[in-house]
Amino acid sequence: MKISRFQTTKNVGREMVEKAGVDVDLLITKLKRAAAAEFTTYYYYTILRMHCSGLEGEGIKEVVEDARLEDRLHFETLVPRIYELGGELYRDLKELHDDAACAAAYLPKDPSDLAEILKVLLEAERCAVRVYTEICDMTFGKDHRTYDISLAILHEEVEHEAWFQEILEGRPSGHFRRRKPGEGPYTQKFRHIE
Amino acid sequence: MCPWVKVAKVSEIKPNSMKEFEVAGYRILIVNTLGELYALEASCPHMGYALKFGSLSNKVLRCGFHYAEFDVEDGRVLKEPVDGKGTRGLKSYPVKVEGENILVLLEEQK
Numbered sequence: 001m002k003i004s005r006f007q008t009t010k011n012v013g014r015e016m017v018e019k020a021g022v023d024v025d026l027l028i029t030k031l032k033r034a035a036a037a038e039f040t041t042y043y044y045y046t047i048l049r050m051h052c053s054g055l056e057g058e059g060i061k062e063v064v065e066d067a068r069l070e071d072r073l074h075f076e077t078l079v080p081r082i083y084e085l086g087g088e089l090y091r092d093l094k095e096l097h098d099d100a101a102c103a104a105a106y107l108p109k110d111p112s113d114l115a116e117i118l119k120v121l122l123e124a125e126r127c128a129v130r131v132y133t134e135i136c137d138m139t140f141g142k143d144h145r146t147y148d149i150s151l152a153i154l155h156e157e158v159e160h161e162a163w164f165q166e167i168l169e170g171r172p173s174g175h176f177r178r179r180k181p182g183e184g185p186y187t188q189k190f191r192h193i194e
Numbered sequence: 195m196c197p198w199v200k201v202a203k204v205s206e207i208k209p210n211s212m213k214e215f216e217v218a219g220y221r222i223l224i225v226n227t228l229g230e231l232y233a234l235e236a237s238c239p240h241m242g243y244a245l246k247f248g249s250l251s252n253k254v255l256r257c258g259f260h261y262a263e264f265d266v267e268d269g270r271v272l273k274e275p276v277d278g279k280g281t282r283g284l285k286s287y288p289v290k291v292e293g294e295n296i297l298v299l300l301e302e303q304k
Contacts, residue, residue, distance in 0.1 A: 026242075033241065101241070103260050103276045130247040130258045137244075 013145070014085050020142035027138060027146065028087035031078055033101035034131050036090065038075040040097055041124055042068055044105035048121060051111045060114065060167060062181070064121065067160045069182020071128075074153050077190045081149055102127035118168040125161040132157055155186040197301040203294050207231070212255070214246040220300055222287065225266045228252060232266045233287040233298040240281035255284075 018024050045068035052061040079089065090096040097104070105124040108116035132154035139147040159175075166173040178185070201215050207226040214236045215222050221236035223245050238245055238257040248258040255264045260275035269284030288299040 029242075098277060098279070099241075101243070101259060127259055130243070134244050134247065 011086065017143040022139060022142045024085055027143065028082060028085050030135055031082050032087060032090065033099055034135065035075050035078040035082065036096045036100040037102040037128065037131065038071045038078065040100045041102065041105055042072040042075065045071065047107050048105065048117050051107060051117060052114065057114055063163050063167065065181055066178050067121070067125070067163070070156050070184045073182060073184045073187060073191060077149060077153065077187045081146055101131045115168065118164055122161065122164040122168060125157055125164060128157040129154065129161055149190055152186040152190065156184060198290070198297040198299050200295050201233070201298045202296045204291060204296055205294065210250060212246060212250055214244065218300060222298060224296060225250065225255065227266060231289050231291065231296060233289045234266065234269055235285040238262060238281070239284065240275045240279065
């Protein structure tokens with residue numbers, strides 16, 4: 001008899017989280033939707049970034065690029081955790097798009113209006129901050145690994161929000177440059193790719 | 195048996211704010227706006243995200259994830275989420291204040 005390569009023994013990593021009182025299936029749903037939002041945001045930011053041009057726009061472009069690249073890395077950071085817990089990614093990209101935790105970051109009606117582009121970027125980051133705050137709340141003291149990953153992503157999303165708010169509203173800026181584009185300083189330890 | 199359940203103290207919910215509570219297996223959002231208190235289910239029926247992370251403007255509660263809007267008086271949908279999937283309204287629970295305590299009638303929905 002051929003044994004299925006998916007036939008596995010119990011997973012203690014998941015079992016511990018369940019015993020701590022976490023609804024693991026719900027957590028997987030939230031992680032998948034968060035990953036979906038990162039993936040779609042990466043795509044939509046690519047378009048938004050292209051429209052950050054001209055004298056003012058070029059100054060914004062690099063900031064959008066940092067956020068764009070880090071959002072893709074957030075997707076990469078979340079995916080292994082989804083599978084560790086027994087979940088899997090959407091098999092259909094359309095399903096991923098429609099299930100994303102945040103609204104699509106569409107290019108505004110007037111793509112030459114930089115303030116409108118920044119508002120879209122800011123709303124997307126604010127949604128991400130809410131998503132990871134919720135996952136941190138759900139896993140704090142119960143699922144240490146998911147909490148650690150989500151907290152690291154939350155750190156970066158909070159920084160992204162601050163960057164766009166500083167540019168849009170002229171708030172005092174604490175934005176230091178990343179050491180390289182899309183560095184992802186907080187999530188770096190979870191990734192094994194560049 | 196009285197189905198009214200104590201959820202919070204009045205002083206816990208500042209004007210123009212909202213707070214989530216878990217009581218008797220229910221997650222309840224208490225909203226304090228325009229001098230009135232309202233009790234609603236705490237998760238957006240669209241995708242289940244916590245409404246406490248949304249925003250409140252007078253009697254309009256906006257989900258912070260896909261921007262569905264609800265009337266806090268009866269939970270009805272004022273604006274569908276932007277992804278076009280649609281959502282049902284929020285469950286709304288009767289509220290009364292006794293002394294310092296906010297009580298919610300969990301068994302009956304408005």
